[in-house]
Amino acid sequence: MTGRLYGLGVGPGDPELITLKALRILQTAPVIAYPAPDDGDSLVRAIAAAHVPPGRVEIVIRTPMQPGRFPAHDVYDRYAAEIAAHLAAGRDVAVLCEGDPFFYGSFMYLFERLAPRFPTEVVPGVSSLTAGAAAAGLPLASRNGTLIVVPAPLEETVLADRLAAAESAVVIKVGRHLDKVRRVLRRLNREAAAIYVERATMASGRVLPLAGVADGPAPYFSLILVPAEAG
Amino acid sequence: MTGRLYGLGVGPGDPELITLKALRILQTAPVIAYPAPDDGDSLVRAIAAAHVPPGRVEIVIRTPMQPGRFPAHDVYDRYAAEIAAHLAAGRDVAVLCEGDPFFYGSFMYLFERLAPRFPTEVVPGVSSLTAGAAAAGLPLASRNGTLIVVPAPLEETVLADRLAAAESAVVIKVGRHLDKVRRVLRRLNREAAAIYVERATMASGRVLPLAGVADGPAPYFSLILVPAEAG
Incomplete structure (x- = not known):
């Protein structure tokens, strides 16, 4: 049994604007992943902070933030491989997304790489x-x-x-x-x-x-x- | 002290897609209001059903659903007056909205009538x-x-x-x-x-x-x- 990939919309910023569904998955997934700038804290990790239990495996997706440019594909290839290893080992992975995963979110880059290979669910959030x-x-x-x-x-x-x-x-x-x-x-x-x-x-x-x-x-x-x- | 008016986005349908914030307000507001067709059940009331405690005052906003037409202004004048009476008496009123209150929602008709007179908060929802x-x-x-x-x-x-x-x-x-x-x-x-x-x-x-x-x-x-x- 492989694990399940979740794209988890955690809402726009107020931690109270997370949905019950995202909260449930956040509290049970053994692995969470989230974007962060090259050097600095992750905004979405901060939004979810109050809801993340201790002891989770955390994958920090470091994406260089260069004005006017989008992160290179090899960055997502690399993180997709890291997440795939957990999924293949049977561990669910929740990717935290600011707002909604499919509203201008970077989750789509992981989705297109992983959804063809693993059961995947997108949990919409308040955008x-x-x-x-x-x-x-x-x-x-x-x-x-x-x-x-x-x-x-x-x-x-x-x-x-x-x-x-x-x-x-x-x-x-x-x-x-x-x-x-x-x-x-x-x-x-x-x-x-x-x-x-x-x-x-x-x-x-x-x-x-x-x-x-x-x-x-x-x-x-x-x-x-x-x-x-x-x- | 007047009550507070809430436009409460309860999400798109799955009751688990309500936010913690909307849930909290839903469980504490003494009065809830929601739209329903002329004769029939309210979809948004059904979405929220699992979360509404017993004993709430409920205002059913009956809006005639005529294809191609929008409800007449006097319908909203009438319901705004009914809600205003609760607010003036110090009771909070939560208006339940499918999806998000400000994304093509009928809540705006109550908002424009009541927000100038009472403290009002719009709680965004998953659209x-x-x-x-x-x-x-x-x-x-x-x-x-x-x-x-x-x-x-x-x-x-x-x-x-x-x-x-x-x-x-x-x-x-x-x-x-x-x-x-x-x-x-x-x-x-x-x-x-x-x-x-x-x-x-x-x-x-x-x-x-x-x-x-x-x-x-x-x-x-x-x-x-x-x-x-x-x-």
Whole structure:
């Protein structure tokens, strides 16, 4: 019997926003794995900290965070092999994912390598998308409005095209792209209504009108909600 | 002291996909409210059933479900007044919401009426969006891809425009619009890759390729995942 691979959404930051299902698996899986920057603490490990029993095998997936680049495939090949060894030995492995595993998460790189070979279950979590809207008190979308999710690293003209393609928008991965996003929204006449949300549901979280945010880089875990225009 | 209004996301269907926070509030709020069709059982009340202690005051928000129409404003005026009476008397009220309160939820109609007058907190939940992707084993979006959420009731040409505006798409509220959505996706050459998800994470849930779904109306709680084209 091989073990089972779990992609475990642990929610956007507040440890209380984990689901009962993720909690149950977290408390029983003998092996947990989670991403962390090259040198530094893992955010998702911190979110889950209160729920991880002692004595678990822990695999720290060190992924170099280089602005504008994605981790190389060989990094995931290596960690997939390490996880596969546990699964082949019959041990369940829970991969902790910030927010939801399939909403812009790096879990997909492990999923595509391991799901064809081992029983795999993805446990959805509360995403930063809806957590940001809740923190801001701003409905994401309603009725027959469309909603587009746009990563801030996109090139300026693409960003503008995409933002104009739906009634409501959420710009994610704002980080060092804040000034560019603001410029685009201003040109579309939508800066005034936009709300900036930093680290939604975390103790250090902030919500404020985009117009009130200082220029310069923002944290990676920030997003901008662009509500539908009244009318 | 007035009571506190909660918009409580209880997740997409599986009772285990409720968050610890929603569970805590659900178990302590003296009054709960939830939508239900004109004559029939409330889906969200069923999702929360295992977690609702006996002896709660329950407000059933009866909203006429007429295809293609949204409930009239006076319905929400009336229920907002009923909820306001509890809040004014110092009783917390938890409004149960399928999925997430601000992701195409009817909670926004109560929120806009009550949040200006009473302390209000929105507790985000696992949305059908990420639950559907998890059930299908299909990442929603990754890297710098854009993701658009498109309600199926939209007019055919609008639907086609919106679907073409992002790399990945999710069509929600499929219901009686299944044939129209299929026609549009076929024209865009994206039917073959599309995955149909019915009642994600519920015991009665189904996942299958759109091409394998029979013509005719689908349940309201179904969605179609349209992955990014390879390349």
